[in-house]
Amino acid sequence: MEPFKNAIDATLVRTIGEHLQRADRRFARRDFEATALAGLDALELKDRVRQVAGALVATLPADVDRACGLMERSLGPPGVGDDLAALRSSAAGLGGWAVWPLTEAVSRLAIDAPERGLTALHAMTQRATAEFAIRPFILRHPAVCWTTLERWLNDPSAHVRRLVSEGSRPRLPWGLRLQPLVQDPSPTLPLLEALQDDPSGYVRRSVANHLNDIAKDHPALLADWLARHLPDASAERTALLKHASRGLIKHGDAQVLSAWGLGQRFRGELALSLAPARAQVGGALQLTLELRSRAAKPQRLAIDYAVHHVKADGRLSPKVFKGWVIDLAPREQRRLERRHSLKAVTTRRYHAGRHVVDLRINGQVLAEAFFDLKL
Incomplete structure (x- = not known):
């Protein structure tokens, strides 16, 4: 299997440069590509993303609104359906792996302009995912983020609704740990309750993984969630809750096992x-x-x-x-x-x-x- 890091390569960097220059002829494409490509092959995946993002920060306009607007104009059509793997760059604009460094650049450039940054991530997550880039905003500007995420609950794009759950997971793999939510996950609970019956299986899987994250630190919270939401649950919600319970089932949590009818000693x-x-x-x-x-x-x-x-x-x-x-x-x-x-x-x-x-x-x-x- 081809290593993920090879997705962030010279061809991808040149594709990003091409579409940014298409969006604004004044974009310093040569400078961007030279900075992004210097020693790129020697780096692992996340370091490659950081280097390309750093090259973007160095060459995009200093004005946050102009920089975000340029990146937004470089994007291709939004993704349709649930399949992230189907998102990729084309002649119409950027998508898939190429968007990851753009989201990272937004988290650096717009960290002190959260409304503008979140607007850019709203567009970008529909062409890839912004689950990593939104996390610094949640830590720095929680009130703005919770208001925005609540509004996104009703977004027509499943990619945006998934970001509500995935971006706020306390222990997202590869992502910045949201320690305040590790300690107290209550800000995300109304969001998860609203999304657990989402029509998209893509969104529901994220909710299940988010609840499983919470259960690692607050097992009683998941047991209470099952007591309230498992009775008379639909088949889709039951599958979500079962996936959310997997960690505590494996570790023999008595309350969670009992909720699934698995609490009796083997005879x-x-x-x-x-x-x-x-x-x-x-x-x-x-x-x-x-x-x-x-x-x-x-x-x-x-x-x-x-x-x-x-x-x-x-x-x-x-x-x-x-x-x-x-x-x-x-x-x-x-x-x-x-x-x-x-x-x-x-x-x-x-x-x-x-x-x-x-x-x-x-x-x-x-x-x-x-x-x-x-x-």
Whole structure:
């Protein structure tokens, strides 16, 4: 798979320069491209975005309104539908990856002119996403932002409505952490309540992820949200709330499990086995679970497992993985199997040693097994 960073390359920089010069013949295109391209290939993704944005700040008009207006005129047609991947630059103007550095430039140029900056981001998010660029405005000008986001709840563009939720997520991956909202998410709750039944699945997925963010710091808030919004929910809202609950379900939160009918202790017998007993990085681990019900009634079971990875200092660090959600009939026996990859990934460094795997049913650890990992 092509690294994301390669999307911000020389061709993209020249495309940005072309459309900015189309929007204003006086734009210093050569200066912009020279500054943006200097050492670009050696940089990672976010540093590439920052460098191109810095080149924009250095060459756009000093007047905030003129600079924002020029960037707005360089944009292509707004996106239609939910698919971000379909947004790209064309002869008509900029879209997709090319817009990310523009949004970053807005967050620098217009940080002290929030109304003008938010207007520009409103246009840009319809051609890409402004979820990263809006976050400095939320921190610096919360009152202006909450008023604006409330107005955007009724925007005809799903991309704008998604920005209301995605841009204000407390712990947005890759984004600036909104620490005031980590501590107190209450300013965003009316926005999420208004958007949880949005007709766009794209918007609803963002609401689910936002609620999952909140649940990391305020699990009781999500439990209360489920108590108020899950009864008589539509299929679409139920799916949203289930996705929002995924973190707390994996970690065995009793209130959230109970809300989904998963709070009862497993009544029966089980056996967990792993193969091979000596595994190697790059291979895979086969998990086999044998269940036998001893209950006279059906049991709804959320079954997850945690791999306790060996750290560099020898300590064990658990990572929970999603397993199965099943309905086990009275006296039923069932065999479940799962292949767990041990391929190297950028987010985890493997260390040799004895690893523990524990099995969790409805949030309770009921079995353990072991395997030795070789590098």
